Amino acid sequence: MVMETAVREAGRDFIRDIIAADLEAGRVTSVVTRFPPEPNGYLHIGHAKSICLNFGVAQEFGGRCHLRFDDTNPAKEEQEYIDAIERDVRWLGFDWGEHLHHASDYFGQLYEWAEDLIRQGKAYVDDQSQDEIRGNRGTLTEPGRDSPWRNRSVEENLDLFRRMRAGEFPNGARVLRAKIDMSSGNINFRDPVLYRIIHARHPRTGDSWCIYPSYDFAHGQSDAIEYITHSICTLEFEDHRPLYDWFIAQLPVPSHPHQYEFARLNLTYTVLSKRVLTELVRRGLVESWDDPRMPTIAGLRRRGVPPEAIRDFVRKVGVAKANSIVDVAMFDHAVRDYLNRNAPRRMAVLRPLKVVIENYPGSAEELEAINNPEDPSAGTRRVPFSREIFIEQEDFMENPPKKFFRLAPGREVRLRYAYFIKCHAVVKNAAGEVVELRCTYDPETRGGNAPDGRKVQATLHWVSAAHAPEAEIRLYNPLFLRPDPGAGGDFTQDLNPESLVVLPGCRVEPQLAHDDHDGAFQFERQGYFCRDSASKGLVFNRTVGLRDSK
DSSP: OHHHHHHHHHOOOHHHHHHHHHHHHTSOSSOEEEEOOOSSSOOBHHHHHHHHHHHHHHHHTTOEEEEEEOOOOTTTOOHHHHHHHHHHHHHTTOOOTTOEEEGGGGHHHHHHHHHHHHHTTOEEEEOOOHHHHHHTSOOSSSOOOOOTTTTOOHHHHHHHHHHHHHTOSOTTSOEEEEOSOTTOSSGGGSSOEEEEEOOOOBTTTBTSOSEEEOHHHHHHHHHHHTTOSEEEEEGGGGGGHHHHHHHHHHSOOSOOOEEEEEOOOOBTTOOOOHHHHHHHHHTTSSSOTTOTTSOBHHHHHHTTOOHHHHHHHHHHHOOOSSOOOBOHHHHHHHHHHHHHHHOOEEOEESSEEEEEETTSOSSOEEEEEESOTTOGGGOEEEEEEOSEEEEEGGGBOSSOOTTOOSBOBTOEEEETTSOEEEEEEEEEOTTSOEEEEEEEEEGGGTTTOOTTOOOOSOEEOOEETTTOOEEEEEEEOOSBSSSSTTTTSOGGGGBOTTSEEEEEEEEEOGGGGTOOOOSOEEETTTEEEEEOTTSSSSEEEEEEOSSOOO
């Protein structure tokens, strides 16, 4: 019953079908999955799909999911990345409990199993350089060529491998390779590298090791040690699955996990290559890994994207076997849909234009404003209103075209939650730019409705000039101009020069200066914005617009 309910609630996909069938047939008695990131960068939205899938199916079927760091390359790994990954997984709403693991936990066992392969005559030490190994591997249409050292004796291979372990040789001098089939149609079977020499300090094991296992050798055996039942990974590892199974079959592992592949997430206008993201940070093309323009989970969090919206987006994308590209507008829609239902409303003027209401009495008053029309339980708030207010510059035109319905000389509009006002004079500076409007208001229209039933064609947002603090607002746009960044060969040529537009001197509702809400707000008529967590003072980042700009 638990199994059937889990599948029905989650929605069917081939991974969940496999798990359900395995449980029903008794091939497994409980579900154990894992999320195995490399700590050589920050997680991105593509990883979120894998996180939600691995942790999600474990939860749905009453099992558990391990967080295991694939920390097999100390030259690129940092504690910063380890901390960031743990933070991001938790922020997305998942917890591994006591099952935090590292490939480095198993270095001793992996080394013993490597020696076991040597004793079986199924592994050998190769003195070829990396370029020579690559050159002799062959192509899809041509078989590879045997290494000159492929037929070393077991005794010689054990001696050399132990000397590699002892640190006698420099980086790149030798590798340990599996001895499988240099003519295999699957290039991954052409004597893959099992260990390479890397003299670098490891974040966890320090200088205890100077040889490190390859991903292919460490991954399946780590799954087996942890009794993983369903090793779920992205489609690019499909050709590696026979090798995964080969190692499991050759070694005395405690369990026999199975690997299943699903299509990775690809988004338009977005780069999800960790290599490219690292280059963006390294070259200063973005501020940092958590720059709100980055597709990293840290960047999305700083931009105000809620974890619930990410989980909902991943659910809607679904789990498939075939690669495809998802329009980034679908992601924006998921964010917008969640925030529309949950984000508190506030008023902010991005490009202020001063309005003086000449017949308004000298004292200010407080008006009632709705916090969220989608959620009556969110209640209301009080906003100050006074003789001088700010509206958006774009909400006024001195000589408006026919279909412009906002404020203009002689025209009446509604101020949100406040009054009807009518413009009767325009003040300009020496350059002829409009800097101030002179208006009158109708005190009978308090709350935004006229007792005589007259209508206006526009409602404007505003803030009280005397009460509204200044703020900096950052408008984030797509980092790339084309839907397939880098398709021309150089991703930097596709960077959007207007991916960040900074607006100083904005004016915001005074409650925003001390609001303890840590998510995004809807700035009425503007979009969704959040406080920038990395800045002091009032700085807001645009999360997403009110509608699809594309």
